[in-house]
Amino acid sequence: MSTDTLTPGPLADEKYYGLTADQIDRLGTELDALRQRVIADLGEADAAYLRKVVTTQRKMEIAGRALFYLPVIGWLPAVACLSVSKILDNMEIGHNVMHGQYDFLGDPAFNSRMFDWDTVCPGEQWKYSHNYIHHTFTNIVGKDRDVGYGILRMDPEQKWHPYYLGNPLYALLLMTFFEWGVALHDLEVENIVSGKRKLADNKPLYPGLIRKIRRQAVKDYLLFPALTGPLFPLTFAGNAVANLVRNVWAFNIIFCGHFPAGVASFSEEETANETRGQWYLRQMLGSANITGSRLMHLMSGNLSHQIEHHLFPDLPARRYPEIAGEVQEICERYGLPYNTGRLHQQLFSVFKKIMRYSLPGGQAKAAPVRGPDAVTEDSLAA
Amino acid sequence: MSALISPPAAAGPVGRLLRSRLAAALTTPHGVDRYLERFNPMWAAHEVRARVVSIHRETEGGADGTAPVATLTLQPTSTWRGHRAGQHVLVGVELPGSAKRHTRAFSISSAASAPGERFTLTIRAHDEGQVSSYLVREARPGTLLHLSQAQGEFTLVESPATPTISRLLFVTGGSGITPAMSMVRTLLRDGYDGHAGRKVTFLHFARSPEDQIFGAELAEIAAADNGVDVHLRYGDQLFSEFELRRLVPDFRDTDTWLCGPAGLVELVRDAYTAADGETSPRLRMEFFKPAVARAAATGAEVAGEVSFTRSGATTAATGVSLLEQAEELGLKPEFGCRMGICFSCTRTKTAGTVRNVLTGEESSLPDEEIRICVTAAAGDCHIDL
Numbered sequence: 206m207s208t209d210t211l212t213p214g215p216l217a218d219e220k221y222y223g224l225t226a227d228q229i230d231r232l233g234t235e236l237d238a239l240r241q242r243v244i245a246d247l248g249e250a251d252a253a254y255l256r257k258v259v260t261t262q263r264k265m266e267i268a269g270r271a272l273f274y275l276p277v278i279g280w281l282p283a284v285a286c287l288s289v290s291k292i293l294d295n296m297e298i299g300h301n302v303m304h305g306q307y308d309f310l311g312d313p314a315f316n317s318r319m320f321d322w323d324t325v326c327p328g329e330q331w332k333y334s335h336n337y338i339h340h341t342f343t344n345i346v347g348k349d350r351d352v353g354y355g356i357l358r359m360d361p362e363q364k365w366h367p368y369y370l371g372n373p374l375y376a377l378l379l380m381t382f383f384e385w386g387v388a389l390h391d392l393e394v395e396n397i398v399s400g401k402r403k404l405a406d407n408k409p410l411y412p413g414l415i416r417k418i419r420r421q422a423v424k425d426y427l428l429f430p431a432l433t434g435p436l437f438p439l440t441f442a443g444n445a446v447a448n449l450v451r452n453v454w455a456f457n458i459i460f461c462g463h464f465p466a467g468v469a470s471f472s473e474e475e476t477a478n479e480t481r482g483q484w485y486l487r488q489m490l491g492s493a494n495i496t497g498s499r500l501m502h503l504m505s506g507n508l509s510h511q512i513e514h515h516l517f518p519d520l521p522a523r524r525y526p527e528i529a530g531e532v533q534e535i536c537e538r539y540g541l542p543y544n545t546g547r548l549h550q551q552l553f554s555v556f557k558k559i560m561r562y563s564l565p566g567g568q569a570k571a572a573p574v575r576g577p578d579a580v581t582e583d584s585l586a587a
Numbered sequence: 588m589s590a591l592i593s594p595p596a597a598a599g600p601v602g603r604l605l606r607s608r609l610a611a612a613l614t615t616p617h618g619v620d621r622y623l624e625r626f627n628p629m630w631a632a633h634e635v636r637a638r639v640v641s642i643h644r645e646t647e648g649g650a651d652g653t654a655p656v657a658t659l660t661l662q663p664t665s666t667w668r669g670h671r672a673g674q675h676v677l678v679g680v681e682l683p684g685s686a687k688r689h690t691r692a693f694s695i696s697s698a699a700s701a702p703g704e705r706f707t708l709t710i711r712a713h714d715e716g717q718v719s720s721y722l723v724r725e726a727r728p729g730t731l732l733h734l735s736q737a738q739g740e741f742t743l744v745e746s747p748a749t750p751t752i753s754r755l756l757f758v759t760g761g762s763g764i765t766p767a768m769s770m771v772r773t774l775l776r777d778g779y780d781g782h783a784g785r786k787v788t789f790l791h792f793a794r795s796p797e798d799q800i801f802g803a804e805l806a807e808i809a810a811a812d813n814g815v816d817v818h819l820r821y822g823d824q825l826f827s828e829f830e831l832r833r834l835v836p837d838f839r840d841t842d843t844w845l846c847g848p849a850g851l852v853e854l855v856r857d858a859y860t861a862a863d864g865e866t867s868p869r870l871r872m873e874f875f876k877p878a879v880a881r882a883a884a885t886g887a888e889v890a891g892e893v894s895f896t897r898s899g900a901t902t903a904a905t906g907v908s909l910l911e912q913a914e915e916l917g918l919k920p921e922f923g924c925r926m927g928i929c930f931s932c933t934r935t936k937t938a939g940t941v942r943n944v945l946t947g948e949e950s951s952l953p954d955e956e957i958r959i960c961v962t963a964a965a966g967d968c969h970i971d972l
Contacts, residue, residue: 341928
């Protein structure tokens with residue numbers, strides 16, 4: 206590929222994150238090739254893995270529901286099993302299946318258009334705001350509604366308002382009621398307040414949302430508690446705690462994806478007429494990983510590999526760990542940061558951001574870009 | 588446990604419980620079947636699956652380049668609602684070595700079945716058909732298949748319970764014999780004997796006697812005193828209106844079921860079409876999926892026609908994405924990222940060859956889900972849009 210295939214944008218002359226337009230183009234070609242290699246290798250191993258995770262999740266769910274019949278001693282194990290079930294269902298299974306990662310199986314049970322997850326958010330609505338808006342316009346302030354989720358101030362480019370003094374409180378509330386936050390996210394309340402969206406625009410969303418909320422509430426807070434008879438209050442509380450555990454865990458994993466220090470944000474101007482290479486670059490610079498054990502990757506739905514996920518959102522997530530080394534190597538070669546750290550480090554970094562941006566001002570601290578000085582034209586072409 | 592929810596029992600109170608609103612509410616959002624299948628794939632509340640019970644080779648094929656044919660007897664789950672003679676069923680299989688489930692339609696060859704009852708499929712192993720080839724050559728007793736309910740309106744309306752003096756005519760070619768066989772078997776099983784003045788004429792065209800399926804059974808039917816006439820034609824003996832008129836003089840006013848390859852269907856339809864261009868309403872037809880022209884070689888100039896079957900719009904393939912081609916025609920399909928990551932624009936390609944514009948990979952599988960923003964036509968293709 207040559208430079209003349211690039212649309213002249215802000216990159217035409219100057220370097221962007223230390224790279225020339227030509228180099229960004231090559232970066233895109235390398236990542237496309239990596240993607241293609243994984244796609245060519247997809248098959249039975251991926252299907253077997255998904256089915257195994259689903260089997261584990263179903264077992265955990267059934268065990269959790271059943272253990273509530275054991276008064277007192279069964280309660281804690283029941284909550285633990287149900288929490289694990291909900292986390293697996295939402296993350297390694299739900300999030301990934303609804304990304305279309307397993308559409309290639311041709312199995313209606315794992316088809317992104319048919320699957321729904323065990324949360325109050327209707328999958329149908331989530332897919333629009335997540336797969337399309339968030340994954341296409343990742344970290345473009347003003348376009349990606351996942352920058353602060355319309356509630357928090359997580360970027361200096363978001364204009365400060367006294368409302369944001371409540372940043373830590375809002376974050377705490379969002380963590381506690383995360384599934385509800387995700388469900389209501391699609392109503393774009395912040396855009397209605399600012400006048401960008403009309404209340405009437407939400408009308409088509411209400412029936413699906415209300416139906417899903419009703420079904421989830423009836424299941425967790427009425428039927429299963431009622432089936433345990435006199436233990437109703439204990440089962441009710443247990444189900445609530447399992448939902449809470451999942452909320453807290455999912456919130457923490459997801460906030461580590463784009464909010465740790467060093468993650469870059471972008472303006473609408475600089476991303477106009479973006480090439481495929483620039484899109485890849487933005488995904489790399491706009492995401493952060495979490496290091497940890499295999500269990501931790503499983504329980505995070507492999508969103509611990511947020512960088513790889515954002516580069517290749519439709520590849521089965523179990524592939525992210527195996528290509529992470531290569532992605533990191535590409536980053537190094539192009540002099541780009543590869544933002545990763547232990548869970549507690551990333552969380553602390555996010556926490557600092559939540560505190561800092563509750564106050565006016567603040568400065569974006571994108572990770573330093575070294576530039577691909579160590580890279581010769583020959584090694585790039587290789 | 589397995590005795591409790593074995594297939595026959597599931598049609599009774601257990602089945603009703605599994606299909607109840609309570610069961611649905613307890614298993615939301617995944618549904619009862621997603622849990623039942625963990626215990627036994629033959630337990631189901633809504634979905635239909637089947638195990639292969641036995642496989643019977645009808646023809647060996649090979650001698651004159653023809654493919655072998657086999658009849659598979661299937662035990663469906665209790666959720667199978669039965670079928671009317673002439674109907675077909677969608678069969679999904681996970682082919683070994685590929686995790687992908689492939690789904691194809693096959694005609695049912697056995698007599699009309701009651702809910703949960705066994706039935707048979709008679710399948711020719713087409714060289715280009717991965718599914719038919721797998722079912723004929725590799726399926727074994729115990730192989731699990733994913734099914735739809737029986738579907739299709741090419742069915743027998745006649746039964747011994749509906750007294751009529753109408754004559755019935757079946758004209759079939761090649762594998763098109765399968766639904767007609769199901770109809771004749773149903774008639775004979777249910778007591779049809781031709782003595783009420785009703786006559787059945789069965790006219791079939793096959794490549795050769797070796798390639799004739801159901802040969803022995805057809806000979807038996809022909810020999811028995813049942814009012815069924817069987818006429819078999821081989822090789823160069825093409826259909827002629829003259830011959831049909833000799834067999835059934837008033838064929839245009841006779842209830843006729845026609846199933847076979849496009850060439851035969853065309854000839855017979857012409858025979859049933861009067862001078863004023865009106866085709867007799869007595870003629871019922873079932874087509875094999877129309878063949879769609881093969882794509883040009885990779886990299887070669889794209890030539891072909893894109894049909895958006897739902898809207899009826901067609902346009903010449905230009906090599907740009909199908910989303911853009913649809914938009915040029917004024918259609919407004921749903922879309923999102925326009926770069927192949929969000930799956931908002933996924934549509935079904937019912938037939939034809941398409942090329943992924945990101946990878947250059949081509950695919951000719953029927954009924955395939957494609958993201959139209961990153962897929963271009965690579966020849967004639969039909970898109971459900």
